[in-house]
Amino acid sequence: MKLDALRARWDMLAAREKLLVAAAAGLVGIALVWWIGIAPALATLRAADEQHRTLDAQLQHMLRLQSQAQAMQGQPKQTQDESMRLLEAAIRQHLGITARYTIQGERVTLTLAGTQPQALAQWLTQVRVNARATPSEVRLARNPAGGWDGTLVVTLPSR
Numbered sequence: 001m002k003l004d005a006l007r008a009r010w011d012m013l014a015a016r017e018k019l020l021v022a023a024a025a026g027l028v029g030i031a032l033v034w035w036i037g038i039a040p041a042l043a044t045l046r047a048a049d050e051q052h053r054t055l056d057a058q059l060q061h062m063l064r065l066q067s068q069a070q071a072m073q074g075q076p077k078q079t080q081d082e083s084m085r086l087l088e089a090a091i092r093q094h095l096g097i098t099a100r101y102t103i104q105g106e107r108v109t110l111t112l113a114g115t116q117p118q119a120l121a122q123w124l125t126q127v128r129v130n131a132r133a134t135p136s137e138v139r140l141a142r143n144p145a146g147g148w149d150g151t152l153v154v155t156l157p158s159r
Helices: 001-012 015-073 080-098 117-129
Strands: 099-104 107-115 134-142 150-153
Touching: 080 099, 080 107, 080 117, 107 117, 117 150
Parallel strands: none
Antiparallel strands: 099 107, 107 150, 134 150
16 A cells, blocks of 8 residues: 555656666665665675784684694603702792792692792793692782782692
């Protein structure tokens, strides 16, 4: 019923009005095609290079981590005593007097006071690789001097 009314209204329009309505409808159609079909595709295409570089960097990072993990898996088994000796040596070498530690079975709790970030990062890397200790709990806060205060718990490999 509405279609018949619309058709009757169309028939009553002059040729020039029909042309203008058709042109307006065509313009709206072109705009919809642009906004829905073409513009999103162009935006994706523009962002593709940057996204590709980001994903390549992530892939390279993951491959480095994979090779590190495989190298660590290939290392011979280590006793807990050897791990503890290497951990204590790393504490003395990198953290010095800024760290105190207590041993409770396989867990070692470090209390840090003013430990420099670079020293802590080097220590974590060394104990992860050499002593095969993994951080299990961390409660650190920056002090006004730029160092770290708090506790850090690492777990040594089981016997």
